[in-house]
Amino acid sequence: MRPMPTAGRVLxxxxxxxxxxxxxxxxxxxxxxxxxxxxxxxxxxxxxxxxSIAVEYSDDFNDSEVDVSTVEATFYNETEFNxxxxxxxxxxxxxxxxxxxxxxxxxxxxxxxxxxEYNESTRLVVTGDETHVDGVEIDGAIGGxxxxxxxxxxxxxxxxxxxxAIAVAxxxxxxxxxx
Numbered sequence: 001m002r003p004m005p006t007a008g009r010v011l012x013x014x015x016x017x018x019x020x021x022x023x024x025x026x027x028x029x030x031x032x033x034x035x036x037x038x039x040x041x042x043x044x045x046x047x048x049x050x051x052s053i054a055v056e057y058s059d060d061f062n063d064s065e066v067d068v069s070t071v072e073a074t075f076y077n078e079t080e081f082n083x084x085x086x087x088x089x090x091x092x093x094x095x096x097x098x099x100x101x102x103x104x105x106x107x108x109x110x111x112x113x114x115x116x117e118y119n120e121s122t123r124l125v126v127t128g129d130e131t132h133v134d135g136v137e138i139d140g141a142i143g144g145x146x147x148x149x150x151x152x153x154x155x156x157x158x159x160x161x162x163x164x165a166i167a168v169a170x171x172x173x174x175x176x177x178x179x
Contacts, residue, residue: 037071037136038126041078044140045118050107051140053126057098058134071096071128071136073106078121091115091122107140 044051055071073094080088092113098104110116126136 034127035130036125036127037130037133038124038138040124040138041121042075042124042138043119043121044110044116046111048140049111049118050109051124051138052105052107053094053096054103054105054135054137054139055096055098055128055133056135056137057100057102057104058132059101061100061132066132068097068099069129069132071098071126071133073108073124073126075108075116076123076125078123081123086125088123 042051053073057069061067061069073096074086075091075093076086076088077091092108092115094106094108096104096106108116110118116122124138126138128136
């Protein structure tokens with residue numbers, strides 16, 4: 001016959017469950033915010049101009065009432081970006097709007113924008129609602145194609161699974177008297 005759980009064991013289980021709940025809320029809450037989809041240094045020369053930004057919108061905007069989603073692509077001064085992040089000088093910015101299942105391609109010609117210079121390192125940051133975007137592809141930069149995509153359908157899900165696994169391991173170890 002097993003002994004009755006002590007107050008310490010009950011408290012341990014409650015603490016583990018509280019941590020599990022907090023971890024799931026943090027992980028699942030990340031899905032609702034605008035996220036950084038791509039953050040890369042790009043360099044363009046006259047032979048590779050323009051930079052093409054292709055956004056593949058998801059098949060379903062997760063039952064939201066949104067018909068159109070927007071992705072922002074912002075070019076920053078690379079040196080300033082390394083020092084101050086998104087507080088750096090914005091050289092150029094473009095909004096790319098699309099609906100479910102659409103693939104929208106926006107070409108940015110460096111020759112058309114005085115602030116964008118050939119053969120200079122520029123930071124390109126692409127942000128948007130990752131639940132609405134299946135992928136982002138950047139083409140035209142020296143060095144080839146840059147891509148974001150094929151993320152889990154539920155961002156933050158991996159965090160919840162990891163917290164759950166740790167909590168279960170703790171409960172099992174505690175029940176066996178190993179902790």
